[in-house]
Amino acid sequence: xxxxxxxxxxxxxxxxxPRSSFAQVRSTIAPSPSVSPExxxxxxxxxxxxxxxxxxxxxxxxxxxxxxxxxxSIWPTNPIKxxxxxxxxxxxxxxxxxxxxxxxxVATVIAATRHLIGLRGFGIFLPAALSVVFVATGPFVGxxxxxxxxxxxxxxRFALRRLKINLQYLPKAALLLWAVSLxxxxxxxxxxxxxxxxxxxxxxxxxxxxxxxxxxxxRISLGKSLKTAFSLTTxxxxxxxxxxxxxxxxxxxxxxxxxxxxxxxxxxxxxxxLGKYVGLRIMEIWRFKKLIKS
Amino acid sequence: MKLxxxxxxxxxxxxxxxxxxxxxxxxxxxxxxxxxxxxxxxDIPVLKIYKIFRKPQDVFGFNWDSLSSSFALKPSRGMGxxxxxxxxxxxxxxxxxxxxxQRTVVSIDNLxxxxxxxxxxxxxxxxxxxxxxxxxxxxxxxAFRKYAFRGTxxxxxxVFNKVPVIAMLRLPTKESGGRANLHQGAIGVxxxxxxxITTKAxxxxxxxxxxxxxxxxLNGIKIPYWxxxxxxxxxxxxxxxxxxxxxxxxxxxxxxxxxxEINAQPxxxxxxxxVTGLRRxxxxxxxxxxxDIEHGVKIAKALFAERFASRVAVEEGIKTVGVWEKVKVVxxxxxxxxxxAKLDTGAWKTSIDKDLAERLNLSxxxxxxxxxxxxxxxxxxxxxxxxxxxxLAGGKINTTASVANREGLRTPLIIGRRDLVGxxxxxxxx
Numbered sequence: 001x002x003x004x005x006x007x008x009x010x011x012x013x014x015x016x017x018p019r020s021s022f023a024q025v026r027s028t029i030a031p032s033p034s035v036s037p038e039x040x041x042x043x044x045x046x047x048x049x050x051x052x053x054x055x056x057x058x059x060x061x062x063x064x065x066x067x068x069x070x071x072x073s074i075w076p077t078n079p080i081k082x083x084x085x086x087x088x089x090x091x092x093x094x095x096x097x098x099x100x101x102x103x104x105x106v107a108t109v110i111a112a113t114r115h116l117i118g119l120r121g122f123g124i125f126l127p128a129a130l131s132v133v134f135v136a137t138g139p140f141v142g143x144x145x146x147x148x149x150x151x152x153x154x155x156x157r158f159a160l161r162r163l164k165i166n167l168q169y170l171p172k173a174a175l176l177l178w179a180v181s182l183x184x185x186x187x188x189x190x191x192x193x194x195x196x197x198x199x200x201x202x203x204x205x206x207x208x209x210x211x212x213x214x215x216x217x218x219r220i221s222l223g224k225s226l227k228t229a230f231s232l233t234t235x236x237x238x239x240x241x242x243x244x245x246x247x248x249x250x251x252x253x254x255x256x257x258x259x260x261x262x263x264x265x266x267x268x269x270x271x272x273x274l275g276k277y278v279g280l281r282i283m284e285i286w287r288f289k290k291l292i293k294s
Numbered sequence: 295m296k297l298x299x300x301x302x303x304x305x306x307x308x309x310x311x312x313x314x315x316x317x318x319x320x321x322x323x324x325x326x327x328x329x330x331x332x333x334x335x336x337d338i339p340v341l342k343i344y345k346i347f348r349k350p351q352d353v354f355g356f357n358w359d360s361l362s363s364s365f366a367l368k369p370s371r372g373m374g375x376x377x378x379x380x381x382x383x384x385x386x387x388x389x390x391x392x393x394x395x396q397r398t399v400v401s402i403d404n405l406x407x408x409x410x411x412x413x414x415x416x417x418x419x420x421x422x423x424x425x426x427x428x429x430x431x432x433x434x435x436x437a438f439r440k441y442a443f444r445g446t447x448x449x450x451x452x453v454f455n456k457v458p459v460i461a462m463l464r465l466p467t468k469e470s471g472g473r474a475n476l477h478q479g480a481i482g483v484x485x486x487x488x489x490x491i492t493t494k495a496x497x498x499x500x501x502x503x504x505x506x507x508x509x510x511x512l513n514g515i516k517i518p519y520w521x522x523x524x525x526x527x528x529x530x531x532x533x534x535x536x537x538x539x540x541x542x543x544x545x546x547x548x549x550x551x552x553x554x555e556i557n558a559q560p561x562x563x564x565x566x567x568x569v570t571g572l573r574r575x576x577x578x579x580x581x582x583x584x585x586d587i588e589h590g591v592k593i594a595k596a597l598f599a600e601r602f603a604s605r606v607a608v609e610e611g612i613k614t615v616g617v618w619e620k621v622k623v624v625x626x627x628x629x630x631x632x633x634x635a636k637l638d639t640g641a642w643k644t645s646i647d648k649d650l651a652e653r654l655n656l657s658x659x660x661x662x663x664x665x666x667x668x669x670x671x672x673x674x675x676x677x678x679x680x681x682x683x684x685x686l687a688g689g690k691i692n693t694t695a696s697v698a699n700r701e702g703l704r705t706p707l708i709i710g711r712r713d714l715v716g717x718x719x720x721x722x723x724x
Contacts, residue, residue: 115304164407278309280302284562288300290501294569 062094062257069258080260094257099135099247101256104267106131106243108274113239115274118283121236122216129213130236131243133206139244141198143237145184145210150233152183153214180211299571301562310454310576311559314537322534323558324419327370327427329534336533338526339552341544342430353409353426358402363392364431367405369412369424375473377417379408380445382431395444395472432552435545437518441465441505445472449485449523449543449551452560452572453531456584458524458594459575461485462564463492463517467506474542476563481505483512484568488599490520496567521591523551528587530556538576613687614718621707624683626655635686635707637719644695644713646682647706651697656680668696684709687717 113119134142156179191199322328333340366380381392391401409426418424438447445466452459466472469479476482484493495512527541530553540560584590622630651657663679682695693713
């Protein structure tokens with residue numbers, strides 16, 4: 001539970017600093033060579049610098065969309081739309097509202113892949129948090145960071161265990177953070193040498209979230225086998241990338257902003273139906289294929 | 295097989311474990327110490343717990359030398375057989391500690407460190423602080439000695455609504471390190487609920503016929519005490535207050551079947567080694583009113599018997615014989631003379647040829663019981679009835695037989711159905 005609140009807190013922090021986190025996607029994605037074509041297609045029509053700086057007079061594309069939508073009366077179909085407009089007028093960034101509206105979609109996508117397909121991953125918060133980290137840092141840098149942090153924290157725990165050093169929980173966690181900070185610092189010191197694109201945009205919150213996530217990985221890799229941990233990590237990565245693409249798809253963003261009521265109700269219904277689904281998962285059909293054939 | 299007869303994770307959680315398992319039951323199952331306490335109270339055979347360590351002081355304050363030569367050190371809330379050390383004898387010299395089932399030596403210091411690890415939560419679900427305990431050691435029952443590699447095999451039985459639904463024998467392998475957990479490389483062997491005979495074996499998700507690196511067949515193993523194993527599983531399910539649970543039972547070489555632990559969310563691989571869908575089986579018994587344990591066993595044996603089960607029952611209780619059998623007739627002097635006989639279910643009584651009876655001195659005056667009129671295909675005729683003993687298919691039968699003139703017939707002896715109780719006569723030879 002504690003971890004859950006911390007994650008929520010981090011989300012809020014990331015969302016509250018759109019200029020330093022989310023908005024960077026716009027500036028980092030386009031030049032990044034690693035990003036797949038869809039992401040570029042999403043990012044290319046956006047005039048990047050305009051969105052990040054509030055002082056510039058021009059309106060961002062999302063704000064423009066809001067402005068151009070014709071609305072009827074508030075009730076019964078438009079209450080959230082009006083609420084969005086008034087909050088945007090009072091200075092709340094549109095990006096944050098869009099991200100908040102998209103988070104339920106991400107959660108649903110993750111739940112659906114678990115219950116319909118059978119990808120396990122590390123729970124629901126880890127992939128969701130990772131996808132937001134990807135949005136903040138760009139997927140390439142996000143993956144590098146993720147693996148760096150996982151490797152460092154796994155190595156520290158493994159070494160402590162091998163050397164049979166028993167530490168209390170909090171000092172051990174502090175030691176982990178010490179190692180992770182050193183690792184990330186090292187990465188940053190190396191960036192001028194190797195010119196990793198986008199590395200200069202890393203903010204502290206993605207690093208903190210990733211550190212938190214690495215705990216789950218090391219726990220499973222030490223408790224169970226490294227193989228399980230790796231397959232779970234790969235699955236988490238896949239889920240996070242999938243969620244990332246959902247988060248950055250332009251038409252999804254626009255739809256969420258223009259039809260928040262429909263979206264929220266629809267997602268709620270999908271969640272409910274998913275929760276009641278008792279059929280086989282696709283991966284289970286594969287697992288039991290010999291039974292089905294017999 | 296239809297998709298709908300297979301039980302997936304979604305259905306298991308939603309339709310069975312959430313719906314039928316109480317919160318209290320889950321609490322009992324998640325703690326092995328609580329499980330032991332509850333089962334012991336209900337008089338169900340369960341492995342003894344010698345000592346519980348709740349705090350680090352308990353570990354240091356304990357006199358480790360007082361332990362016997364074999365025991366198991368386990369975490370209470372461990373998962374998947376992790377964090378368990380099993381020792382089976384003292385090392386030589388004794389001060390150096392014990393020898394584990396994996397043939398390594400552990401010292402008292404090793405055990406202390408391991409206990410502290412457990413207390414810290416190294417092996418518990420969610421890494422929460424845990425409790426360590428020392429439990430009775432169970433060796434391998436001789437029925438499994440040749441099949442399991444350095445570990446204790448166990449029998450997983452899923453019990454639902456007081457009916458054992460599906461069963462699996464889990465055999466540790468070299469790879470699983472003595473653990474009977476399928477994910478760690480143990481072999482799962484399907485077991486016929488009606489007879490306790492193994493069917494198909496699965497290893498790493500693939501069907502195998504022989505124990506790895508050997509020519510020992512894995513099907514056809516008969517698990518001893520099968521019916522009492524089923525009963526104990528049902529009792530444990532009832533005592534733990536779980537509607538749907540997987541009961542793990544070990545066979546103690548001397549004490550017989552005992553409960554090892556109860557699982558709140560038993561795995562689904564069990565369907566593969568039984569080549570059957572669990573969901574269809576569960577559907578069949580969901581709404582049944584099961585009166586008691588005996589009733590539950592009866593239902594399970596009737597509903598979930600493999601195809602070969604009826605044949606096994608026939609072979610065990612009833613002997614199958616052909617129409618033409620060689621029997622040994624006991625003469626007056628006690629000699630056994632082999633005679634060809636016809637097993638005739640159309641006749642009520644046994645009948646022996648006059649000449650044969652005379653030759654064996656059986657139709658002497660003191661052996662004749664009475665004379666009686668008989669109706670036969672030859673008309674009405676007066677026959678002597680004598681005492682007769684003969685051996686059929688290894689068993690001795692004492693009976694009476696009428697003496698008739700069977701000259702010209704195929705056999706000098708005809709055995710009627712009165713003397714064929716306990717046999718199944720199979721026409722066309724066996």
